[in-house]
Amino acid sequence: xxxxxxxxxxxxxxYYKTSTEKYSHGYIHALDGISFSIHNSEILxxxxxxxCGKSTLIKVLYGLxxxxxxxxxxxxxxKFGKEEISIKDKKFKRKCHWKLCSYIPQxxxxxxxxxxxxxxxxxxxxxxxxxYIDKKEQYENIIKxxxxxxxxxxxxxxxxxxxxxxxxxxxxxxxxTFLKPKVIFADEPTxxxxxxxxxxVLQLLxxxxxxxxxxxxxxxxxxxxxxxxxxxxxxMYAGKIVEYAPTREIFxxxxxxxxxxxxxxLPIIGDKSIKQSMKSAxxxxxxxxxxxxxxxxxxxxDDKCKKEExxxxxxxxxxxxxxxxxxxx
Amino acid sequence: MGLPVxxxxxxxxxxxxxxxxxxxxxxxxxxxGSSPIETVINRLTAYGEYYDPITLQGIIxxxxxxxxxxxxxxxxxxxxxxxxxxxxxGPSLTEFPTPVSVLINRSLPWTIGLLSITxxxxxxxxxxxxxxxxxxxxxxxxxxxxxxxxVVHNIPYYILGLCFILLFSYLIPLFPAxxxxxxxxxxxxxxxxxxxxxYHAILxxxxxxxxxxxxxxxxxxxxSITTKNEEYTKFAEIMHLNKNTILYKYIIRNSLLPQVxxxxxxxxxxxxxxxxxxxxxxxxxxxxxLYRALITSDYNLIMGITIYSIFAITTSLLILDFIxxxxxxxxxxx
Amino acid sequence: xxxxxxxxxxFMKYIWRDKSFFIGLIMxxxxxxxxxxxxxxxxxxxxRWNTAPRERPPSWEYPLGTTTLGQNLFWLLTWALRNSLIxxxxxxxxxxxxxSILGFIAGHKGGIIDRIISNxxxxxxxxxxxxxxxxxxxxxxxxxxxxxxxxxxxxxxWSMPVRNVRSMILSLREQEFTYTDIFSGLNLxxxxxxxxxxxxxxxxxxxxxxxxxxxxGTEVTLAIFGLSAIDEATLGTMLYWALxxxxxxxxxxxxxxxPTITLVLLFLSLYLISVGLNTYLNPKARLQRMIGGK
Numbered sequence: 001x002x003x004x005x006x007x008x009x010x011x012x013x014x015y016y017k018t019s020t021e022k023y024s025h026g027y028i029h030a031l032d033g034i035s036f037s038i039h040n041s042e043i044l045x046x047x048x049x050x051x052c053g054k055s056t057l058i059k060v061l062y063g064l065x066x067x068x069x070x071x072x073x074x075x076x077x078x079k080f081g082k083e084e085i086s087i088k089d090k091k092f093k094r095k096c097h098w099k100l101c102s103y104i105p106q107x108x109x110x111x112x113x114x115x116x117x118x119x120x121x122x123x124x125x126x127x128x129x130x131x132y133i134d135k136k137e138q139y140e141n142i143i144k145x146x147x148x149x150x151x152x153x154x155x156x157x158x159x160x161x162x163x164x165x166x167x168x169x170x171x172x173x174x175x176x177t178f179l180k181p182k183v184i185f186a187d188e189p190t191x192x193x194x195x196x197x198x199x200x201v202l203q204l205l206x207x208x209x210x211x212x213x214x215x216x217x218x219x220x221x222x223x224x225x226x227x228x229x230x231x232x233x234x235x236m237y238a239g240k241i242v243e244y245a246p247t248r249e250i251f252x253x254x255x256x257x258x259x260x261x262x263x264x265x266l267p268i269i270g271d272k273s274i275k276q277s278m279k280s281a282x283x284x285x286x287x288x289x290x291x292x293x294x295x296x297x298x299x300x301x302d303d304k305c306k307k308e309e310x311x312x313x314x315x316x317x318x319x320x321x322x323x324x325x326x327x328x329x
Numbered sequence: 330m331g332l333p334v335x336x337x338x339x340x341x342x343x344x345x346x347x348x349x350x351x352x353x354x355x356x357x358x359x360x361x362g363s364s365p366i367e368t369v370i371n372r373l374t375a376y377g378e379y380y381d382p383i384t385l386q387g388i389i390x391x392x393x394x395x396x397x398x399x400x401x402x403x404x405x406x407x408x409x410x411x412x413x414x415x416x417x418x419g420p421s422l423t424e425f426p427t428p429v430s431v432l433i434n435r436s437l438p439w440t441i442g443l444l445s446i447t448x449x450x451x452x453x454x455x456x457x458x459x460x461x462x463x464x465x466x467x468x469x470x471x472x473x474x475x476x477x478x479x480v481v482h483n484i485p486y487y488i489l490g491l492c493f494i495l496l497f498s499y500l501i502p503l504f505p506a507x508x509x510x511x512x513x514x515x516x517x518x519x520x521x522x523x524x525x526x527x528y529h530a531i532l533x534x535x536x537x538x539x540x541x542x543x544x545x546x547x548x549x550x551x552x553s554i555t556t557k558n559e560e561y562t563k564f565a566e567i568m569h570l571n572k573n574t575i576l577y578k579y580i581i582r583n584s585l586l587p588q589v590x591x592x593x594x595x596x597x598x599x600x601x602x603x604x605x606x607x608x609x610x611x612x613x614x615x616x617x618x619l620y621r622a623l624i625t626s627d628y629n630l631i632m633g634i635t636i637y638s639i640f641a642i643t644t645s646l647l648i649l650d651f652i653x654x655x656x657x658x659x660x661x662x663x
Numbered sequence: 664x665x666x667x668x669x670x671x672x673x674f675m676k677y678i679w680r681d682k683s684f685f686i687g688l689i690m691x692x693x694x695x696x697x698x699x700x701x702x703x704x705x706x707x708x709x710x711r712w713n714t715a716p717r718e719r720p721p722s723w724e725y726p727l728g729t730t731t732l733g734q735n736l737f738w739l740l741t742w743a744l745r746n747s748l749i750x751x752x753x754x755x756x757x758x759x760x761x762x763s764i765l766g767f768i769a770g771h772k773g774g775i776i777d778r779i780i781s782n783x784x785x786x787x788x789x790x791x792x793x794x795x796x797x798x799x800x801x802x803x804x805x806x807x808x809x810x811x812x813x814x815x816x817x818x819x820x821w822s823m824p825v826r827n828v829r830s831m832i833l834s835l836r837e838q839e840f841t842y843t844d845i846f847s848g849l850n851l852x853x854x855x856x857x858x859x860x861x862x863x864x865x866x867x868x869x870x871x872x873x874x875x876x877x878x879x880g881t882e883v884t885l886a887i888f889g890l891s892a893i894d895e896a897t898l899g900t901m902l903y904w905a906l907x908x909x910x911x912x913x914x915x916x917x918x919x920x921x922p923t924i925t926l927v928l929l930f931l932s933l934y935l936i937s938v939g940l941n942t943y944l945n946p947k948a949r950l951q952r953m954i955g956g957k
Binding site for chain 2: 785786787789790791792793794795797798799801802803876877880883884887888889890906911912914916919920923926927930931933934935938
């Protein structure tokens, strides 16, 4: 990998094992052959509809392989300076988690321990990642960090149930950035919030990135957020990458029918035209369709699309698409 | 703030419950139509003794006074309540004229001592072992402990007590088969006496501890598994916090509230179960006292023990209610 | 009807898979057979004294031994099981039905009726019922028999289900489909049958089993104090007579162990069934099984 690549994703196959009455030992094909690289100091967005695999991808990237999620094949390799470490390495979690990379989960009201004050959350983070702490000194650091992120000091002595959803989300971001990690994964950080708080949270993330020059991987189904915040964008569908390019490029020059429908569904002020919706329904990932996974819903699908799976090919510099009909878009 | 309101409402509820329960204790005997006076008279005349009508009448009048059956229903009720206030539960019939309250006070320390210490020990064990077993639920030790608790927690205390007597008093004479202290010895504060008491308490205490531990373990383990899957625990694991922190501050700490609720719910059963246990072991607590009272139909004593027990249980519940705010910050700060 | 058959089939499959549930079910079936089939085959009334030679240890002729009063423990056990189970069932169901109806009324009607019922129920939940049962038992000692015991337990334990049923009804009521029903004119009984019952039944079955537990256990506890139907045969009274005649002291272990072990096994089977039923009916627990299992 070249110097600016900080994470390399090699051909990941990640499935969820299920054991339901109908499908014993069935697998949900969450990710089928994903490969790409993430570069230093970039803001990468991962977009797609519910169930396309973006949350799974981020969990795998962070190394969060809790059953029933299983990494069947492939690897994710981190590069910090001269050292490389894979997520499969037993020491990966201890070395990297929260110190070098952190993860902001799809948050809800229950993300913080109801019986611990906020400052204790921070103290526990310190206890876990440093051998010795001088409480007074570290408390100063915590206060500094909180204030730097624009949060009031009173928050530290509160319990989680006394705070609003937006505040909790900001505290989660504060916790995630506390040890100054090089990579931050954010899974739908704004979904549960109102529009104004959304903007504030996004601005917070941007501010952090600007100052620390770290890498942010942002997962959300809201294309509008990707447009505002991300530099590069991956669009996923049914466990596969369908298009991958700089964000501006995707919006101006998309080449995949799914991405076309996605972007054309965005409302523009003053536009009164009727939006088209896609036919058919989201597919089942237990028995994915043959060939190109988008073919049941694609207006351009033909026999080739039904039989063969398109590969991710580089059609322009830094612009990848996986579709046989890309030239038609 | 929510706290003073909470405390006051709990106390009001407590008083209301006691009032209703005590009123029930007053109403029930009068509804079931049994007359203690008849029982006494029958016993007196059972051996063919003859009392002339005037003496009989005099006896009945004094009995009425003693049993609080004088006057109309309303007057009886007022007398009843008044006496309760002064902790006057009347005299015992069989140990006349010893007041019921004296008898109860003699037995009470034994019951309270045994019950409180064993409950404390068993639930402390249950909370820690159950919490850890729930977090590591796949491990073989956890599975074994769970199986053990499943079998054990259902056994009524006195049944386990009987088994212990069988095993460790008869088959293998290790422990005494009953009593609170060695027959014929004096109870003092000497070391010998204290050790003697403890020696006699081992089998009953063991029965209580094992079964209570089993029940508490199962509840705690279930709670631990639920808490383990909560978002905040998962986030703590994502942040790679110390395993100790997760176990104590996340899992156990957050399971404490429903666990204490579970204890509160089973308190009534634990209490009555231990009374029955005392009968089996002839342990000189409230249980054996109640047993004697039932055999001799000592009306006042039965009533007294019932009221006392109701009072003891509801007060314990009130104490538990007061512990809640310390466990759950959501109650402290609204 | 087809739906119901599907449910039953799925249930059967589940029983097969969950071993502990299966064991519990088998044990309970054995007990039920003993209690309700075998007990009627007894050649004589096992309660009567001197129908068998006294104090014989277990042998081929007397599989569980005999008592000091000359009773055959085996037949006595079958009768005792039957009576204990009857007390268990009736005590459990009577209180459950009363409490559920009250809870339903409270949840469905709301308003003042709800508050009255809820407050009264809350007070009764806090009162230690067992002590009251002992009190009542001591007063009507002579009138205690299987029926009165069952009714006594049933009538005094009505308060627990009220809270639970009420909260279930409250949340169901808020769901849209109930409003559709009310607006479309379905009468009350149909609403109860079609919408409330399917959701409430899982909880009710769980509660019923737990209460059977409790009722049987309470009868034995009462028996220790001599407050049960002494002349009848129940698990509790067997224990009572054994203790009264100092069976333990005099080495007549089989007399004490028979009701003891039966009781423990009966409780174990009921517990396994209730846990199995819970995992089956509780969607969260099912998810756990799926994630953690095979």
